[in-house]
Amino acid sequence: MQDADGEWPSDIDLLRRHAAGDSEAFGELFRRHRDRLWAVALRTVCDPEEAADALQDAMVSAFRRAGDFRGDSAVTTWLHRIVVNASLDRLRRKASRPASSAGDEQAFEAMWAHGTDPAPASDTRLDVDAALRILPPQQRAALVVVDMLGFSVADAAAILEISPGTVKSRCARARARLLPYVAHLRGDSGATGGNRSASESVSPTQGGDA
Amino acid sequence: MSGQMTHLDLEVLAEFRAGLIAGRRGAALAAHLAGCDRCAALDTELTEVSALLAAVPPPTLPADVANRLDMVLAAEVAERANYPERAVVSPSRARRTDGRFAGWFAGNRRFLRVLAPTAAVVLAGAGYGLSQIGGSPAAVSAGAPAVASAFPAAGAQTAPNPHSLRAGTAVGRASFGVVASDTNYLPGTLSKQVEAALAAAHESTPAAQAPPQQLAACVLHVADGARLALVQSARYEGQPATVIVVSRPAGDTAWVVGSGCSATSEDLLDKATLPAGISTP
Numbered sequence: 001m002q003d004a005d006g007e008w009p010s011d012i013d014l015l016r017r018h019a020a021g022d023s024e025a026f027g028e029l030f031r032r033h034r035d036r037l038w039a040v041a042l043r044t045v046c047d048p049e050e051a052a053d054a055l056q057d058a059m060v061s062a063f064r065r066a067g068d069f070r071g072d073s074a075v076t077t078w079l080h081r082i083v084v085n086a087s088l089d090r091l092r093r094k095a096s097r098p099a100s101s102a103g104d105e106q107a108f109e110a111m112w113a114h115g116t117d118p119a120p121a122s123d124t125r126l127d128v129d130a131a132l133r134i135l136p137p138q139q140r141a142a143l144v145v146v147d148m149l150g151f152s153v154a155d156a157a158a159i160l161e162i163s164p165g166t167v168k169s170r171c172a173r174a175r176a177r178l179l180p181y182v183a184h185l186r187g188d189s190g191a192t193g194g195n196r197s198a199s200e201s202v203s204p205t206q207g208g209d210a
Numbered sequence: 211m212s213g214q215m216t217h218l219d220l221e222v223l224a225e226f227r228a229g230l231i232a233g234r235r236g237a238a239l240a241a242h243l244a245g246c247d248r249c250a251a252l253d254t255e256l257t258e259v260s261a262l263l264a265a266v267p268p269p270t271l272p273a274d275v276a277n278r279l280d281m282v283l284a285a286e287v288a289e290r291a292n293y294p295e296r297a298v299v300s301p302s303r304a305r306r307t308d309g310r311f312a313g314w315f316a317g318n319r320r321f322l323r324v325l326a327p328t329a330a331v332v333l334a335g336a337g338y339g340l341s342q343i344g345g346s347p348a349a350v351s352a353g354a355p356a357v358a359s360a361f362p363a364a365g366a367q368t369a370p371n372p373h374s375l376r377a378g379t380a381v382g383r384a385s386f387g388v389v390a391s392d393t394n395y396l397p398g399t400l401s402k403q404v405e406a407a408l409a410a411a412h413e414s415t416p417a418a419q420a421p422p423q424q425l426a427a428c429v430l431h432v433a434d435g436a437r438l439a440l441v442q443s444a445r446y447e448g449q450p451a452t453v454i455v456v457s458r459p460a461g462d463t464a465w466v467v468g469s470g471c472s473a474t475s476e477d478l479l480d481k482a483t484l485p486a487g488i489s490t491p
Contacts, residue, residue, distance in 0.1 A: 172224035
């Protein structure tokens with residue numbers, strides 16, 4: 001989808017084309033960002049099936065509400081905001097359903113067994129994913145956006161629709177709470193062959209208030 | 211904890227590192243850190259949490275999820291191509307309808323998941339499940355009588371109604387079924403053959419199948435918002451073709467399109483005008 005002059009269109013160009021009726025533009029825009037958006041959804045809801053639903057909800061919402069985009073933030077910020085909201089909505093809906101520990105266990109298993117990645121998942125990733133589950137959703141969303149995706153506090157505030165101070169405070173609490181669960185991974189970041197038994201130290205039952 | 215009162219709480223330390231604690235209290239914390247190996251070590255560990263998180267390789271979007279998103283998006287695009295007035299939705303309107311859309315997708319997510327591996331169709335009526343998915347339309351009842359009908363429900367939903375159009379039934383409006391037929395339509399007798407097919411369709415309701423994605427987009431393009439009286443997979447001069455009967459107050463039109471028909475071009479093989487009201491008994 002290159003322009004006549006060979007330039008790739010910007011995100012905002014694609015969104016404008018979409019709003020103007022171009023049938024290809026939104027797909028191009030969404031495909032550009034969907035891997036990162038998937039990471040946000042998966043790490044916020046901690047369940048591949050729920051994450052897929054959240055990402056789908058978000059995509060449809062963004063498709064239909066492109067007219068809402070006011071240009072006061074980057075298109076990526078807007079897309080991430082919609083995905084975070086869809087993810088938190090999914091979690092709220094899930095929380096309002098009758099909870100069963102078996103279902104939770106299944107979701108946990110599913111996350112570990114989700115082996116469609118071309119590259120083998122590193123132990124570090126699995127351990128971190130498991131550890132993230134101990135965090136309250138709002139703290140987790142903040143930590144994912146800032147520490148894992150590398151957004152600035154200001155951008156994170158726009159994505160999460162909270163003040164920068166609240167972003168900092170949620171991230172700080174999340175880091176403190178996470179530390180006991182990931183301490184064994186220090187110096188092992190990104191490497192494979194981490195201590196397998198380390199995952200056993202991560203237990204949601206230990207996730208009391210820090 | 212009584213023996214650790216002099217040491218810093220992990221959360222306090224994290225808030226200090228996040229720049230949330232300043233002034234005299236901040237200075238006191240900094241002074242404590244400078245003189246306490248234990249708290250300094252904890253502080254180091256804490257900063258490493260962020261580094262560790264940043265270094266975790268990102269997950270890959272699974273292929274089945276990617277396929278599913280592509281299909282849902284294609285349905286959205288086809289839907290909008292047919293109803294461009296939905297292209298820009300006002301914020302208040304969007305919020306009101308979003309819940310209903312979200313409900314529809316939630317109710318059908320398992321269905322969509324099943325669908326995902328095949329390059330099939332997403333255009334289902336809200337509350338009207340697809341009878342079958344995947345495969346070619348011609349696969350159904352090859353020897354059945356050469357008659358077909360769009361779903362009656364689909365006809366009702368496609369009746370012009372600007373309110374329902376914006377009220378969240380958008381997906382439903384795109385619903386129609388394709389019926390397989392062994393009729394070989396011919397140039398000289400097209401309108402007579404279509405009339406016979408319509409008449410037969412009123413007498414019995416044959417099994418209809420969901421259209422493949424490209425055909426769904428094609429039909430929506432041809433119908434251009436009007437009611438669909440018939441979508442039939444048949445032959446025209448011996449070649450595979452789709453007969454689409456579009457019903458308008460001024461009269462019905464039968465379109466015969468080839469396999470190249472899509473959201474943007476008809477691949478028109480033949481076209482016939484039928485008497486007004488022929489598709490409604």
